[in-house]
Structure formats: structure tokens, C-alpha cells
Amino acid sequence: MALISIEGLDKVFRRGDEEIHAIRSMSLSIEPGEFISITGPSGSGKSTLLYILGLLDKPTNGRYLLQGTPVENLSDTERAQLRNKFMGFVFQSFHLLPRATALRNVMMPLVYAGTYEAALPEAEQRARAADALTMVGLENRMNHLPNELSGGQRQRVAIARAIVNRPKLLFADEPTGNLDSKSGKEIITLFDRLNAEGVTIIMVSHDPAIAGHAHRTLSLRDGELVEDRRAS
Amino acid sequence: MQVKEIVRLSFESLLSQKLRTALTILGMVIGVGAIVLLVSVGQGAKNYVTSEFEGLGTNLIIVQPGKSDRKTHLGPPVGAAQRKMTTADVQAIEKRALNLEAVSGLVLGTVSVRYEDALANITVFGTNEQFPHILNIKVGRGEYFSREEDEYGRRVVVLGQNVATELFGDADPVGLSVKLNESEYRIVGVLAPMGNKLGLDFDELGFIPTEAALKLFNDDKLFGIRAKASSRVGMDDAVAEMTEILKERRDGEEDFTIMTQISMMESMNTILSMLTYVLAAIAAISMVVGGIGIMNIMWVTVVERTQEIGIRRAVGARRVDIMKQLLAEAISLSVLGGLVGVGGAVLITYGLYFAFPYFDMRAPMWIVLPAFFLAVFVGVAFGVGPAWRASRIEILDALRYE
Structure with missing residues (x-):
């Protein structure tokens, strides 16, 4: 069964009287373990697609099956639970809580996991968050606040937060967009590792060097899928 | 979570903005503090009145001529009686009532009192020899006049402390004579200092036998009758007994009113309670203002933390988790305000009690807890709106908010 399958997906924004078709009747499916990059010029709808797939936004029309389950029937709480346990998100501008240390930021998904199942004891939460930070190479920066970290380090904290609940799916929206090329390479190396461990990665990027790491590239233009290319 | x-x-979150937190809770502090303070003052006034009444002698019974139409504990209008109340009534009660320890008629009047060149205007009570017993009056020098002196209407007088000092200085006036208006009276006693009792300064009074007073004021009726029941539990029996005797002497007509010290005290307390509740209600309004302050700052918080809300939702917080978090902040603010307000008010009332021990206005426990919980309730009530709004923000709108 496909991990993700969309059919005839539409997304229409209304801005005043104007209707903007961010995505037009798009269909595609994604198998577990893929590493996909979505590319396209700005305004092509790539971020919108990512947010819909990542359950941060809802399509106007069409079907979205996540592991065979129609997402449109899910309650708000069920969507929150999927975001928490089943998927992780990495943003271009990191989106860390500025007043919380790296460790606290990474612990946050574990704290909310406690609403869906028995909460881990705090010591266990700390240990899990520390493991995730170690995995991204920040074992020496755990008690730093985000503004005490470099951009690359912040993005690695964000990745640690995204993977701390061991999700099957990782979404990334221009994860290297705000980073220098060296930091960008570190991030992409991390993604390679995670993908090798079985995490499905869907990433928006217009940087060809980064996008090239993906095994499959989806090219969008004006809300339509114009190319679906697999690396040989 | x-x-x-x-x-x-x-x-x-509250500690990260200490000044703002402090200013926000200030409204709540003042509101809660005002409620506790005003109720404490009201309670203190009640305690004060109670002790004043009890200082008048427990088990006091007051009979006034005239019947008030409505049920009241504060007495009939003066001079409303059809039939005179006389010393014969007093004697009948004294003879027949079993539950009374003492009974006396009361005649009131103002006279000038003169000794050589010293002159004073004083209020004089015409009573019998049992009167000191009824109102807990203590004689300092000499004695109160005797039963015999009362019966024969002898011209003897007992002076209040200040009157004696004013006329005689430090000298012992017992045995000397003063002129009340134009009549010569022999001083038989001087009261010990008594001070104020319910607005009546006993140190400024004079006491003479009932018959002498009637003659002095050229009158034939009593102002009223005062009595003391033999026990607190016998109070109702004593009142019933006196009613019976007086009615019998008036062809069954009840044209008089009997009040007890207890019922008067209760009436005063009712009035003071009403006053206290009204003041507390006014103070509660200031608490609402405090709540609005909290709501205002919660709206600001929601706007400031829009991105944080988006981040939390993105990593798996439900709408209800966001709501809980912001509601908790509003409640924390009001709990903090409530604690400081109640604590401050309690401290103030205890401080005032130590400064003025005769006016016990220490905050009663029955207002402390309700005032605190009212503060918490106001926090919840005013926090729900902003918290609800925060939970409804769409994730992407929140994440993109700058």
C-alpha cells in the first residue's frame, strides 16, 4: 500500500475577489522509504502541497489517503496526533521556541505525545531528546538557547525535534534555504542517514545541489505536476 | 499534556515578564483586597456594637410606651402612647414578675447643676435603686441611693465622674449639696469612670430617685421601664410575663413595646450586615475591572505568541492543549492576584487590630476563601475568550505570523 496517495487534489486561496489556484487536480502516490524533492519556481504550489501532505493545511478538493486512510475524515485531534507521532516537520526558518533551550525544544513533541498515550516520565523524555540531539551532533549544545546557536545548529535542533518521536515521514520546507552551503551539506547528509534508516523524506528545495540527493524529483509549475523523475 | x-x-511565561505580570495582577490585588478589607471592617463594626451592647448589661429588657405598627426592634416613636406609664406599673412588675432580677422606671430630663460658682448642664436619669444593677453601673465614691430614699422621693443625687470633677475638682463631694435647677440635692455618690456606652456618656449624667425626678420635671409619667432578666434563657419568659402584667393593667391593650438587648443587637447587626454586603458588592466591581486587565493582557499574549502557538500545533498540540495553556496562564495571574490581595488585606486588618485593639477588624475566615475563589473564577471567566481565540488560529497563519 502506498504511504501517501492523492487524487485530483485542488487548493484554492481566495484573496479578496481573486481566486488563486495553488494546486490544480494533482494526483500522485509515494511509497514508504522514498526520498523525494519537490522543486519549482516560487508560486508553483510546492510549499502548499507539502503543507497539505503534512496535515498543516487542508485541500479544497480531492482525496488524500495516508496509509490508505482518507485524511479528510480525521478529526482535528487525530490530525494533531498524526503530526505528533507519524510525521515530523522541518521549516526554512527553523521555528524554534526562542525562550526554550535546545533540549526543551526537542522535548516538546514528547510532551504532547503524553496526551495520546501514557506520558513518558520526564527523565525518559530528557534522555530521548538528548539522544535525538546527539544524533544530529549537538550533544554539546543541549542547554543553549536558539539565539546562542548558529543557523546550521538551529536547523539541526529542528531536525532533532522532528525525529524525536521516531516518525515514518519527515517533511522539510526549504531546510537549507537560510543556511550557508557547508551547513546545508551537513543537513542533507543527515537526511541521507535518516532515509537510510527507513524514514520517508519529502523535501521542498529549489537548490539543485540539495535536490539532487533525492531519489525522486517532482517538478511543479503553476500548481500542476509537470515532471515526476526518478534518479536511476 | x-x-x-x-x-x-x-x-x-509569567516570570519572563515580571513587571508586566505585576502590573496585570495589580487590578486583581486591589479588587480582592478591597472585598476582604471592607468585609473585615463591617465585621469589626459588628463586633464593636456587640461588645457595646453587652457592656450595657446582659439580659437587658427595655419597655417603652406606645406600640409601633410594624414589627421592629428599634422601638416605637417617642410620645406615641395613649396611656401613661407610671411607677405603679414598675411596682406591679416588681411584685409579680418571677423571671426578673431587677426593674426600674426611667425618667429623663436636662437640668442645670450648680455648686457655689460652678455650673453645668447635665442630663438626669430618674431611677430607682435597682438601676445600677440593670446597666452594670459602678459607684466609685459613696453609694447609689437606697430603696427608702427612692420611695420617699428624697432629694439625693449620684453624679457621673466628669460632672463631679467639673464641679468639685479632685475634692470628695459626697455629703455636699448641689442645686439641680432651684432645688437643693444632697450628693450620696459619684460613679466610677464609665465612658461611652452606645453613644451615651455615663460620666456626664446625674441620677436621682424616680419620684424626685417626676417632681423636678413636673411630670407624672415615665419615659420607659428598664429591667434585667434573671438569666439569658429566661429572657423570653420575662418578656412574656411583663407583657402580661402591663396588658392587664391596661384593660388588655398592648400600647407599649418591649425590646430586649439581644433583639436590638440583632437589628443593628442586620443593618451592619447589609452595609457590609453592599460595600463588598461595590468592591466586587473593582475585581471585575481587575479581570478585564487580565483579559487585556491575555489578548496581547495571544498575539505575541502566535508563532509559538503555530509551532506547538505543528508538533502535535491539539487545539484544547493550546486553550489549556493560555487558560492556565490567566488562572495563574488571577490566583497570584488573589493570593497577594487576600494576603495583603489580612495583614492590614491584623496590623490595624494590633494598633487599635478595641476595634477588632481581623479578616474573618468566611470571607478569605470565597474572595480568593472569586478571584480565580474571574480569571477563568476572562481568560476563556483569549484562550479560545488562540486555539482557533489556523496553523499556517500562526506559523507565518511575524
Whole structure:
């Protein structure tokens, strides 16, 4: 069964009287373990697609099956639970809580996991968050606040937060967009590792060097899928 | 999310902006503090009145001529009686009532009192020899006049402390004579200092036998009758007995009113309670203002933390988790305000009690807890709106908010 399958997906924004078709009747499916990059010029709808797939936004029309389950029937709480346990998100501008240390930021998904199942004891939460930070190479920066970290380090904290609940799916929206090329390479190396461990990665990027790491590239233009290319 | 985590988050957030937190809770502090303070003052006034009444002698019974139409504990209008109340009534009560320890008629009047060149205007009570017993009056020098002196209407007088001092200085006036208006009276006693009792300064009074007073004021009726029941539990029996005797002497007509010290005290307390509740209600309005202050700052918080809300939702917080978190912050603010307000007010009332021990206005426990919980309730009531709004923000709108 496909991990993700969309059919005839539409997304229409209304801005005043104007209707903007961010995505037009798009269909595609994604198998577990893929590493996909979505590319396209700005305004092509790539971020919108990512947010819909990542359950941060809802399509106007069409079907979205996540592991065979129609997402449109899910309650708000069920969507929150999927975001928490089943998927992780990495943003271009990191989106860390500025007043919380790296460790606290990474612990946050574990704290909310406690609403869906028995909460881990705090010591266990700390240990899990520390493991995730170690995995991204920040074992020496755990008690730093985000503004005490470099951009690359912040993005690695964000990745640690995204993977701390061991999700099957990782979404990334221009994860290297705000980073220098060296930091960008570190991030992409991390993604390679995670993908090798079985995490499905869907990433928006217009940087060809980064996008090239993906095994499959989806090219969008004006809300339509114009190319679906697999690396040989 | 566990309660512990929610509480930790809200305190972290409040502590990160200490000045703002302090200013926000100020309204709540003042509101709660005002409620506790005003109720305490009201309670203190009640305590004060109670002790004043009890200082008048417990088990006091007051009979006034005239019947008030409505049921009241504050007496009939003066001079409303058809039939005179006389010393014969007093004697009948004295003879026949079993539950009374003492009974006396009361005649009131103002006279000039003169000794050589010293002159004073005083209020004189015409009573019998049992009167000191009824109102707990203590004689300092000499004695109160005797039963015999009362019966024969002898011209003897007992002076209040200040009157004696004014006329005689430090000298012992017992045995000397003063002129009340134009009549010569022999001083038989001087009261010990008594001070004020319910607005009546006993140190400024003079006391003479009933018959002498009637003659002095050229009158034939009593102002009223005062009596003392033999025990507190016998109070109702004593009142019934006196009613019976007096009615019998008036062809069954009840044209008089009997009040007890207890019923008067209760009436005063009712009035003071009403006053206290009204003041507390006014103070409660200031608490609402405090609540609005909290709501205002919660709206600001929601706007400031829009991105944080988006981040939390993106990593798996439900709408209800966001709502709980912000509600917890509003409640923390009001709990903090409530604690400081109640604590401050309690401290103030205790401080005042130590400064003025005769006016016991220490905050009663029955207002402390309700005032605190009212503060918490106001916090919840005014926090719900902003918290609800925060939970409804769409994730992407929140994440993109700058």
C-alpha cells in the first residue's frame, strides 16, 4: 500500500475577489522509504502541497489517503496526533521556541505525545531528546538557547525535534534555504542517514545541489505536476 | 499534556515578564483586597456594637410606651402612647414578675447643676435603686441611693465622674449639696469612670430617685421601664410575663413595646450586615475591572505568541492543549492576584487590630476563601475568550505570523 496517495487534489486561496489556484487536480502516490524533492519556481504550489501532505493545511478538493486512510475524515485531534507521532516537520526558518533551550525544544513533541498515550516520565523524555540531539551532533549544545546557536545548529535542533518521536515521514520546507552551503551539506547528509534508516523524506528545495540527493524529483509549475523523475 | 507541564509553562511565561505580570495582577490585588478589607471592617463594626451592647448589661429588657405598627426592634416613636406609664406599673412588675432580677422606671430630663460658682448642664436619669444593677453601673465614691430614699422621693443625687470633677475638682463631694435647677440635692455618690456606652456618656449624667425626678420635671409619667432578666434563657419568659402584667393593667391593650438587648443587637447587626454586603458588592466591581486587565493582557499574549502557538500545533498540540495553556496562564495571574490581595488585606486588618485593639477588624475566615475563589473564577471567566481565540488560529497563519 502506498504511504501517501492523492487524487485530483485542488487548493484554492481566495484573496479578496481573486481566486488563486495553488494546486490544480494533482494526483500522485509515494511509497514508504522514498526520498523525494519537490522543486519549482516560487508560486508553483510546492510549499502548499507539502503543507497539505503534512496535515498543516487542508485541500479544497480531492482525496488524500495516508496509509490508505482518507485524511479528510480525521478529526482535528487525530490530525494533531498524526503530526505528533507519524510525521515530523522541518521549516526554512527553523521555528524554534526562542525562550526554550535546545533540549526543551526537542522535548516538546514528547510532551504532547503524553496526551495520546501514557506520558513518558520526564527523565525518559530528557534522555530521548538528548539522544535525538546527539544524533544530529549537538550533544554539546543541549542547554543553549536558539539565539546562542548558529543557523546550521538551529536547523539541526529542528531536525532533532522532528525525529524525536521516531516518525515514518519527515517533511522539510526549504531546510537549507537560510543556511550557508557547508551547513546545508551537513543537513542533507543527515537526511541521507535518516532515509537510510527507513524514514520517508519529502523535501521542498529549489537548490539543485540539495535536490539532487533525492531519489525522486517532482517538478511543479503553476500548481500542476509537470515532471515526476526518478534518479536511476 | 500533564497539569504539571501546563503549570510549569505558565509560570515560565509569567516570570519572563515580571513587571508586566505585576502590573496585570495589580487590578486583581486591589479588587480582592478591597472585598476582604471592607468585609473585615463591617465585621469589626459588628463586633464593636456587640461588645457595646453587652457592656450595657446582659439580659437587658427595655419597655417603652406606645406600640409601633410594624414589627421592629428599634422601638416605637417617642410620645406615641395613649396611656401613661407610671411607677405603679414598675411596682406591679416588681411584685409579680418571677423571671426578673431587677426593674426600674426611667425618667429623663436636662437640668442645670450648680455648686457655689460652678455650673453645668447635665442630663438626669430618674431611677430607682435597682438601676445600677440593670446597666452594670459602678459607684466609685459613696453609694447609689437606697430603696427608702427612692420611695420617699428624697432629694439625693449620684453624679457621673466628669460632672463631679467639673464641679468639685479632685475634692470628695459626697455629703455636699448641689442645686439641680432651684432645688437643693444632697450628693450620696459619684460613679466610677464609665465612658461611652452606645453613644451615651455615663460620666456626664446625674441620677436621682424616680419620684424626685417626676417632681423636678413636673411630670407624672415615665419615659420607659428598664429591667434585667434573671438569666439569658429566661429572657423570653420575662418578656412574656411583663407583657402580661402591663396588658392587664391596661384593660388588655398592648400600647407599649418591649425590646430586649439581644433583639436590638440583632437589628443593628442586620443593618451592619447589609452595609457590609453592599460595600463588598461595590468592591466586587473593582475585581471585575481587575479581570478585564487580565483579559487585556491575555489578548496581547495571544498575539505575541502566535508563532509559538503555530509551532506547538505543528508538533502535535491539539487545539484544547493550546486553550489549556493560555487558560492556565490567566488562572495563574488571577490566583497570584488573589493570593497577594487576600494576603495583603489580612495583614492590614491584623496590623490595624494590633494598633487599635478595641476595634477588632481581623479578616474573618468566611470571607478569605470565597474572595480568593472569586478571584480565580474571574480569571477563568476572562481568560476563556483569549484562550479560545488562540486555539482557533489556523496553523499556517500562526506559523507565518511575524
